[in-house]
Amino acid sequence: MQNTTQLFQNGTGAIVVPGLFDGTLTIKELMENGNTGIGSGDGLDGELIIIDNKPYKIDGDGIVSIVNDDFTVPFGNAHFADYEDVSVTPNLNSKDMSDVIFKHKPFENTQFSIKLHGQFSHVTVRSVYKQTKPYPNLIQTAENEHVFEGDNVTGTIIGYYNPSPFSQIAVKGFHMHFIADDLSIGGHLSKFSGFNGHFGIQLFNDFKLRLPVQNNDFLNHNFSKDDIEGSINKTER
């Protein structure tokens, strides 16, 4: 039976900050833990979004493809979708989103997912290019990302919210990816405006984290000098 109260994650925010971008879990293994999710590929290869068991990748040029089973991820979240519909204000903007959520649900200290599907008057998304070894760090990689703008687009946001104690494990606050229904645009979501459609929330009891304990670069890295939270806040908002 599908466990709809668990959030699964491969890797941590701390791991990608210094450029430990090796894919350490296949997308097939990730999706054994969920039909819905987000992540990135080996070498920080684009932005992933998994919807209804389909794993889409948006590459650095904004090109969308479905990845193969053996595609690997350094960082990824997955869960089995069971969203509760919540009513939000018409023409919702991303800057008002958290206030709207927390007025309805006292979930500030919990982990939950959101799924938005509908019409957006505007979205700003971005994506990164796959890196090769020796890998640059996360901030250096993000400096070369591409930004894409979309007007009057119908699509889906999958996002996760993590409270403050997870600031080095995951992304503190909201971490959201987007893809258009017609696959014309997608990526890491920077902001949106004018949303009308379905807004779902799914609360988790359990968080299952997989660490890449067979990866020598991970085992041997000295994390003590990395600005983990600062780098994540700078690149993942």
Next chain:
Amino acid sequence: MQNTTQLFQNGTGAIVVPGLFDGTLTIKELMENGNTGIGSGDGLDGELIIIDNKPYKIDGDGIVSIVNDDFTVPFGNAHFADYEDVSVTPNLNSKDMSDVIFKHKPFENTQFSIKLHGQFSHVTVRSVYKQTKPYPNLIQTAENEHVFEGDNVTGTIIGYYNPSPFSQIAVKGFHMHFIADDLSIGGHLSKFSGFNGHFGIQLFNDFKLRLPVQNNDFLNHNFSKDDIEGSINKTER
């Protein structure tokens, strides 16, 4: 089949810091996730150590008892024991322990458990009294703990190591509880010296964390002013 590569945890370090001491999981439920572990009881009722499926509590006076199935825990770790024996220097002291471990195993960035069983020339342990509502915070509770000293005692240490990104989720570094074979002394381990015996290490791939999302005190607490890492470091060493 028992999963011996997963560490289970109920609650977080962040939750107990401001005094959210409600037991949120029964010891029976905790032990469905492991036959080995450590924790504390409802109201921060003593120090728990689970060995070979037996859950011992050491109360504030140092009295040892086995707790009932319905005893609840605000914070607890459990896993199914499958330790690998490692050879350590004779007459090991706690201050040398981490150097000895990390010389043998590159586990600084991972989560693992240790189990020591044998003769100790000295142990210093401590335990806290069960608190009642309104609960004091963790530091206030620790100010009234009792310290116990033991010479030439045979017993068991169960401990967990967490790397730095887990500093608000768990206890960064080593978190160890002790109990004597004859149940004459036990508690949260402050230090030991002159250990000779078996030293086991068990590495985890997966960390499964349960958050008390049905507990209103947890949902409604504002954690932003709590010195989470400072309080844990001060009380859990």
